[in-house]
Amino acid sequence: MGYIRKSVFWLHLIAxxxxxxxxxVMCITGAALSFEKNITNYIESGQRxxxxxxxxxxxxxxxxxxxxxxxxxxxxxxxxxxxxxAAATVSLGREGRLFVDPYTGDITGEGSSGARKFFGTxxxxxxxxxxxxDGRAIGKAITGVSNLLFLFLAITGIYIWFPRRLTFRxxxxxxxxxxxxxxxxxxxxxxxxxxxxxxxxxxxxxVTAAVISFQWAGNLLYTLTGNEVPPAQRSSSGSGLQAESxxxxxxxxxxxxxxxxxxxxxxxxxxxxxxxxxxxxxTIDEGRSWNVFARSTLTLDAATGSVVSWDAYEDRNxxxxxxxxxxxxxxxxxxxIVGQFIGFAACLGGAYLVYTGLSLAxxxxxxxxxxxxxxxxxxxx
Numbered sequence: 348m349g350y351i352r353k354s355v356f357w358l359h360l361i362a363x364x365x366x367x368x369x370x371x372v373m374c375i376t377g378a379a380l381s382f383e384k385n386i387t388n389y390i391e392s393g394q395r396x397x398x399x400x401x402x403x404x405x406x407x408x409x410x411x412x413x414x415x416x417x418x419x420x421x422x423x424x425x426x427x428x429x430x431x432x433a434a435a436t437v438s439l440g441r442e443g444r445l446f447v448d449p450y451t452g453d454i455t456g457e458g459s460s461g462a463r464k465f466f467g468t469x470x471x472x473x474x475x476x477x478x479x480x481d482g483r484a485i486g487k488a489i490t491g492v493s494n495l496l497f498l499f500l501a502i503t504g505i506y507i508w509f510p511r512r513l514t515f516r517x518x519x520x521x522x523x524x525x526x527x528x529x530x531x532x533x534x535x536x537x538x539x540x541x542x543x544x545x546x547x548x549x550x551x552x553x554v555t556a557a558v559i560s561f562q563w564a565g566n567l568l569y570t571l572t573g574n575e576v577p578p579a580q581r582s583s584s585g586s587g588l589q590a591e592s593x594x595x596x597x598x599x600x601x602x603x604x605x606x607x608x609x610x611x612x613x614x615x616x617x618x619x620x621x622x623x624x625x626x627x628x629x630t631i632d633e634g635r636s637w638n639v640f641a642r643s644t645l646t647l648d649a650a651t652g653s654v655v656s657w658d659a660y661e662d663r664n665x666x667x668x669x670x671x672x673x674x675x676x677x678x679x680x681x682x683x684i685v686g687q688f689i690g691f692a693a694c695l696g697g698a699y700l701v702y703t704g705l706s707l708a709x710x711x712x713x714x715x716x717x718x719x720x721x722x723x724x725x726x727x728x
Contacts (some may be wrong), residue, residue: 352507359503360711363704366496369476369489371701373497376473377552378694381679381687383466387459394446394456399431403449406604406619410596412452413437413445420445426618491560497697498553504542504700531710538703545696548689555677558670568673569666596623597649603627606652610645623649633660638668640675 363370388395404412410425423440427449434446434455443463446455471477475486508521524540527533557564562579569576597603600623607617607629615634619627629645641660648655660668675681679690 355503356507359500359507360704360708362496362499362503363701364708366493366500367701367705369493370497370500371698372476373473373490373493374694374698374701376469378691378698379469380466380473381691381694383469384680385684385687387462387466390459390462391446391456394458395434396432397434397448397450397455400448400450404452405601407596407598407600409435409447409449409452410437410600413447413454416454417445422621424618424620426616428616429614487560491557494553494556494560498550498557500700501546501549501553505546508539508542508546531707534703534706538700538707541696541699541703545693545700548693549697552677552690552693555673558673559677565670568669572664572666572669574664574666596621597627599649599652600627602652603647603649606647607631607645610654610657611643625649626655638671638681640671640680642671 406425406427410422413422414420420437420439421442422437424438426436426438428435435449437445437447439445443460444458446458447453448455468477471479474490475483476489478486510518510521520536521539521543525536527536558568559565566576600619603623604617604619607619607627608614611617611631611633613634615632617632618630620630625648627647627649629647631643631645632641633643638660643660644656644658646655646657647653660671672681676686679686679688682689
């Protein structure tokens with residue numbers, strides 16, 4: 348083994364030992380989250396669908412019915428899909444959501460608490476290793492660094508995997524599973540094979556995760572695409588006071604909603620952030636971009652209904668569009684169900700790589716201890 352190859356191997360081993368357990372948790376939870384939306388949509392399909400009525404309620408009537416039925420509710424947003432059989436969705440933030448019949452105003456359901464609790468736990472583990480409160484910043488830092496270690500492992504793994512002699516005999520041993528004379532040989536073969544089939548996908552998943560996790564990685568994306576880095580956004584200090592204030596829809600909410608509909612005729616969905624303050628902020632899925640997750644933002648003056656700003660997806664710079672792609676490529680959703688299956692398989696493969704890698708590292712360490720013990724014994728004799 349050459350000096351460079353040997354150095355890379357040891358760095359690969361050390362990185363795997365340092366980040367192995369957290370990487371394993373992120374891989375398992377990532378696999379569980381691969382089909383979160385598909386599963387929850389299926390479980391909640393009865394609550395999400397309604398019978399077509401004669402006339403849809405106005406936005407004001409819809410919210411009034413929700414607040415009458417749930418006086419203590421604090422709606423965070425209202426989403427209406429351009430589908431006659433789809434229920435409207437009122438998000439309650441961390442408290443869940445309500446599905447509302449847009450024709451009668453009746454609440455058709457509150458979602459599946461069991462499914463959402465399970466996926467909520469998986470998300471907490473995946474992002475913050477289940478730390479809460481002030482500990483989330485620490486958890487995010489740990490998962491972020493572990494993700495960078497995982498990226499390093501994926502890249503160095505490709506280098507270590509690549510045979511020095513590019514022949515069919517050498518490649519075959521690395522491309523498919525074969526039984527070995529020992530557990531160590533089996534784990535070595537499977538580590539190489541799984542690493543080959545999963546490594547490129549894992550590079551994509553870890554790169555996109557880095558851009559999501561770290562401000563410097565997001566800024567680097569702007570720099571590499573030749574765009575100006577946006578100023579850092581500060582968290583709103585008044586959000587807690589807003590949460591304590593009573594929620595009520597502005598008197599002209601129907602006019603504001605109509606203005607949003609006129610601004611983006613035929614939109615797939617329109618969402619309004621609640622409560623409405625000085626400005627009414629709408630998120631609009633126009634359904635015009637080849638990026639199926641493209642969203643535009645319309646901000647209206649809540650008092651007059653005049654346009655304050657129109658942030659169209661198609662007008663955004665390349666870095667902003669890439670960030671949108673990165674977000675949903677990380678979950679596999681950018682490429683539909685096929686991408687989700689690939690991401691799911693790669694996450695399971697990543698977990699298996701951690702298992703076999705730690706197993707091989709433990710055997711190497713055990714062999715070193717035995718050899719050291721023998722040397723000490725021989726010296727004593």
